[in-house]
Structure formats: structure tokens, C-alpha cells
Amino acid sequence: xxxxxxxxxxxxxxxxxxxxxxxxxxxxxxxxxxxxxxxxxxxxxxxxxxxxxxxxxxxxxxxxxxxxxxxxxxxxxxxxxxxxxxxxxxxxxxxxxxxxxxxxxxxxxxxxxxxxxxxxxxxxxxxxxxxxxxxxxxxxxxxxxxxxxxxxxxxxxxxxxxxxxxxxxxxxxxxxxx
Amino acid sequence: xxxxxxxxxxxxxxxxxxxxxxxxxxxxxxxxxxxxxxxxxxxxxxxxxxxxxxxxxxxxxxxxxxxxxxxxxxxxxxxxxxxxxxxxxxxxxxxxxxxxxxxxxxxxxxxxxxxxxxxxxxxxxxxxxxxxxxxxxxxxxxxxxxxxxxxxxxxxxxxxxxxxxxxxxxxxxxxxxxxxxxxxxxxxxxxxxxxxxxxxxxxxxxxxxxxxxxxxxxxxxxxxxxxxxxxxxxxxxxxxxxxxxxxxxxxxxxxxxxxxxxxxxxxxxxxxxxxxxxxxxxxxxxxxxxxxxxxxxxxxxxxxxxxxxxxxxxxxxxxxxxxxxxxxxxxxxxxxxxxxxxxxxxxxxxxx
Numbered sequence: 001x002x003x004x005x006x007x008x009x010x011x012x013x014x015x016x017x018x019x020x021x022x023x024x025x026x027x028x029x030x031x032x033x034x035x036x037x038x039x040x041x042x043x044x045x046x047x048x049x050x051x052x053x054x055x056x057x058x059x060x061x062x063x064x065x066x067x068x069x070x071x072x073x074x075x076x077x078x079x080x081x082x083x084x085x086x087x088x089x090x091x092x093x094x095x096x097x098x099x100x101x102x103x104x105x106x107x108x109x110x111x112x113x114x115x116x117x118x119x120x121x122x123x124x125x126x127x128x129x130x131x132x133x134x135x136x137x138x139x140x141x142x143x144x145x146x147x148x149x150x151x152x153x154x155x156x157x158x159x160x161x162x163x164x165x166x167x168x169x170x171x172x173x174x175x176x177x178x
Numbered sequence: 179x180x181x182x183x184x185x186x187x188x189x190x191x192x193x194x195x196x197x198x199x200x201x202x203x204x205x206x207x208x209x210x211x212x213x214x215x216x217x218x219x220x221x222x223x224x225x226x227x228x229x230x231x232x233x234x235x236x237x238x239x240x241x242x243x244x245x246x247x248x249x250x251x252x253x254x255x256x257x258x259x260x261x262x263x264x265x266x267x268x269x270x271x272x273x274x275x276x277x278x279x280x281x282x283x284x285x286x287x288x289x290x291x292x293x294x295x296x297x298x299x300x301x302x303x304x305x306x307x308x309x310x311x312x313x314x315x316x317x318x319x320x321x322x323x324x325x326x327x328x329x330x331x332x333x334x335x336x337x338x339x340x341x342x343x344x345x346x347x348x349x350x351x352x353x354x355x356x357x358x359x360x361x362x363x364x365x366x367x368x369x370x371x372x373x374x375x376x377x378x379x380x381x382x383x384x385x386x387x388x389x390x391x392x393x394x395x396x397x398x399x400x401x402x403x404x405x406x407x408x409x410x411x412x413x414x415x416x417x418x419x420x421x422x423x424x425x426x427x428x429x430x431x432x433x434x435x436x437x438x439x440x441x442x443x444x445x446x447x448x449x450x451x452x453x454x455x456x457x458x459x460x461x462x463x464x465x466x467x468x469x470x471x472x473x474x475x476x477x478x479x480x481x482x483x484x485x486x487x488x489x490x491x492x493x494x495x496x497x498x499x500x501x502x503x504x505x506x507x508x509x510x511x512x513x514x515x516x517x518x519x520x521x522x523x524x525x526x527x528x529x530x
Contacts, residue, residue, distance in 0.1 A: 014304070014308070014309060016300070018232075018235070018292055018293075018296055018297060019292065019293070020235030020291045020292045021291060021292075022235060022236075022291050023195065023196075023197055023290075023291075025197055025198050025199045025202060026197055026198070027198075027202070028199075056201070056202075056245065057198075057199075057202050057205075058202070058205055058245075058246075060245035060246070060248060060249065060250070061248070061250045062248075063209070063219065063248035065205070149199075149236070
């Protein structure tokens with residue numbers, strides 16, 4: 001096959017775009033409404049007591065269902081358990097220009113981490129396991145209640161910044177590598 | 179070969195769109211299948227699942243689905259990016275190893291999230307068919323046209339299949355499309371993609387199903403009427419539909435021969451004919467005579483959760499033995515365009 005100028009075609013691009021409409025599950029919608037009000041909530045398993053943030057509607061360890069009745073509020077602050085510094089490649093559509101960090105955060109009162117949280121107001125070499133951070137909330141009118149798919153905080157929390165408190169010890173984060 | 183039986187089955191009602199996450203949809207289905215098996219969750223030796231991340235619109239969606247199994251302490255598991263019927267095949271092979279006796283099979287699909295006529299194009303070859311966006315309904319219509327042109331069926335034959343599916347589905351609480359309709363009524367519909375009318379095509383469905391398999395002497399302890407897997411085989415036709423005779427299904431015939439379909443009479447066959455003409459092709463390919471009750475559940479024309487439809491066919495074939503006292507039934511699953519891949523599973527009840 002040749003192109004208009006008679007040159008052999010060795011590559012052709014085939015750009016595919018698929019659109020999905022994902023319904024926000026009732027459990028996630030409830031979580032999203034709470035986030036709009038500035039409250040981070042989870043479900044506490046009635047058997048083992050683990051607190052899942054965001055809630056799943058069940059405990060995957062005990063295999064029991066959880067509901068609104070099991071809802072508890074956790075703190076909007078916690079500990080960095082792990083992080084990655086990303087150097088953005090300038091592909092089409094990339095909005096990032098500078099290196100930035102995404103971290104897993106173990107919120108005070110939650111039993112597991114929430115991953116891929118943007119770290120703000122911190123020099124990248126300063127980031128460490130055990131660093132105490134607090135949520136930076138988006139303005140209330142920018143918090144969407146239906147952008148939650150069972151993980152993350154959606155648009156309600158833009159990132160986490162250091163509190164300046166002393167670091168948490170390894171006993172806090174050693175069980176949470178991710 | 180080690181004798182393996184299906185001892186329980188459960189499914190979610192097929193729906194046009196579920197509100198819950200895929201994992202939440204699976205949770206009660208898996209729990210029901212395990213409870214009906216009489217086994218404890220920790221007694222499951224192997225778990226195999228089937229789903230497609232392209233349907234969910236999320237990478238690694240199959241990993242979070244595992245949470246519905248209660249995968250702690252860690253379990254031995256595998257996943258196929260295929261219908262759950264193929265996961266059942268893998269579980270059957272795994273049980274042949276002899277070191278584990280029980281397996282959980284489950285699958286789920288949320289077709290409602292995207293446009294299947296775009297998404298399923300991605301299963302075509304990337305060079306010739308994908309750039310044309312040759313969608314699955316259009317390819318099915320080509321196959322139906324081939325059947326009509328060869329004089330092997332009339333449009334009224336297709337309508338008879340579609341009408342019977344809707345009538346049978348009236349007794350199936352898990353079906354999505356049902357109604358007391360006649361072929362003549364359906365023939366008055368305009369074409370969707372000629373020669374197929376909307377009723378010749380499956381609904382878009384979200385759904386989930388699960389089954390428990392067991393090998394060896396313990397089967398009798400947990401299940402009064404198990405369905406023994408007497409033969410199971412899957413075969414593929416060439417990927418490119420243009421090199422096939424679309425009026426037949428050579429791979430389905432081969433799978434049926436290897437599964438021993440003809441060794442004894444089949445009473446009930448549940449075949450994954452998502453389009454009405456596919457049932458006619460499969461009846462021939464599988465050697466099913468007029469005395470075989472085909473798709474009493476309404477089949478895939480009445481509910482077609484992709485990635486689950488085949489496992490449901492095997493589950494319905496199991497229920498015919500387990501609940502309705504039939505002795506020899508058949509479950510069929512398919513994948514790919516125009517019945518490209520076919521799995522045949524022959525089930526039998528306990529010997530009289």
C-alpha cells in the first residue's frame with residue numbers, strides 16, 4: 001500500500017475511542033454525598049471491626065454485607081504509607097508538566113489505605129513513610145457526588161499536605177505496604 | 179478421567195442495567211452457589227472466573243470481583259477473559275489434576291455501560307474487520323443472510339425461534355425479555371439489520387452466575403442429584419468469518435462429537451444462540467433432533483449477559499437434572515463473531 005506521494009505505508013494509526021456510562025452504585029453515592037459535606041465515611045464490618053474507606057457494601061474478609069447502619073466517620077488526616085514520584089511524559093492530552101507525587105494514605109480510623117492521592121505543598125525529596133498529612137478539600141461547589149467508583153475520593157479532595165506533626169512510627173504503617 | 183459433577187448453581191436475574199458494582203452484583207450469587215453446595219467457603223480448592231474488562235470499562239475489574247469470593251486467607255484462583263463456561267472448563271481440567279476436589283466457577287458482565295456494537299468490534303482482527311467497525315449484529319445478519327440464501331431457513335423460521343424464546347422465558351424469573359407472542363406478530367417488526375429484526379437479536383443484559391464443581395466420592399455427601407460432566411470440549415473456527423461457510427458450525431460439530439453428544443439421547447439442550455438463526459445452525463451442528471427440548475429457559479434471546487450467557491446455559495442444563503429430574507442434558511457456550519468458538523458440555527444425572 002502506498003500513500004498519495006507513492007511512498008510505501010509502513011504504519012497507520014487507528015485511534016479508537018470507547019465511551020462508557022458507569023452508574024454510581026448506591027453505596028458509593030452515599031459516600032459521595034458525605035464527601036460533599038466534608039465528611040469521610042466508611043463501613044465498619046460488624047464481625048471483624050475493619051473500617052473500609054470508601055465503603056464496599058460488604059467485608060471481603062468476613063464475607064458479610066454492610067450497610068448504612070455500619071457507617072462510621074473517619075478523620076480527613078492520616079499517614080503516608082507509600083508513594084511514587086511521576087515524571088510526566090508529554091503525550092497528547094497530558095496536562096502535567098512537572099514531577100509530582102502520588103501516595104497511599106492511611107486515614108486515622110480507617111483499616112486500609114486509599115491510593116493515588118496527590119501530595120501537595122511538599123518538596124518531593126521530603127516525602128517519607130510515616131509522614132503525617134491532612135486533606136486539602138476542593139471548594140464545596142466543585143465536589144461531585146457521582147464521580148466515585150468504589151475507590152479514591154473523587155473530586156472532593158484535591159490532595160494531601162503535611163501537617164508538620166512528628167512522623168508516625170513504623171508500627172502504624174508496616175502492615176500497609178500499598 | 180476423573181468424574182466431576184456440578185453440585186450447585188446460582189444466578190442473578192438478568193437486567194438491562196444494574197445499579198450495583200459488578201462485585202456487589204456477584205456477591206449474593208457466589209454466596210448462594212456456595213451455600214447451595216453444602217460446602218464451607220474454605221473447602222473450595224480452586225476458583226476460576228470469567229469476565230471482560232472492556233465491558234466493565236475499567237482495567238483489572240476482574241481483580242476486585244475476587245473480593246466477592248472472600249479471598250482471605252489467600253485462595254488458588256485463575257481468570258479467563260471469556261464466558262464463565264470456559265472458566266468452568268478450566269476448573270474441570272484443574273480437578274483432573276487430582277489434588278483438589280472442589281472448584282468455584284463464576285462470571286459476570288455489565289454490558290450496559292458501553293455500546294456493545296462498538297466494544298465487540300475489538301474482538302475482530304485488527305487489519306481487515308476492525309477498521310470497518312464490523313459490529314456483532316451486522317456480522318450475525320450476514321450469517322443469517324447466508325442461511326436464508328442457501329435455502330436452509332426462512333425468515334418465518336427465525337421468527338418462530340424468537341417467539342418460542344419469549345414464550346419459554348415467561349416461566350423463567352431470571353429472563354429479561356418475555357411475552358406470549360407469535361412468529362407472525364414478530365414478523366411485522368421492521369428490520370434492525372436485515373434480515374434480523376429486533377426480536378431476532380438478544381437484549382443488552384447485566385448479569386452474574388456461579389457454580390460449584392466437585393470430584394470424587396464426596397459428591398454424594400453434598401448433593402442428592404448432581405449433574406455429572408460426561409463430556410466437555412471446546413473448538414474454534416477460523417477467526418476471519420470470510421473464510422468460513424457461515425451456514426454451518428464446524429467447531430460446534432467437532433466439540434459435540436468429542437463431548438459424546440450422540441452417545442445417548444439428549445432430553446434438554448440449552449444453547450447459547452444469541453441470535454435466532456444461530457439456534458437453527460446449532461441444532462444441526464450438535465445433532466439435536468426434534469425430540470430435544472431446546473432452550474426451555476428462553477435462552478440467550480431472552481437474557482444475554484455477555485461473559486455469563488454460556489455459564490447460565492450449563493447452569494440451566496444442571497437445573498434440569500438437579501431440580502426437574504431429567505437424566506441427560508446439554509449446555510453450550512459460544513464466543514467470537516458468528517459462533518466462532520463453541521463449547522459443549524454433556525451432563526448426566528446419577529445412574530438409575
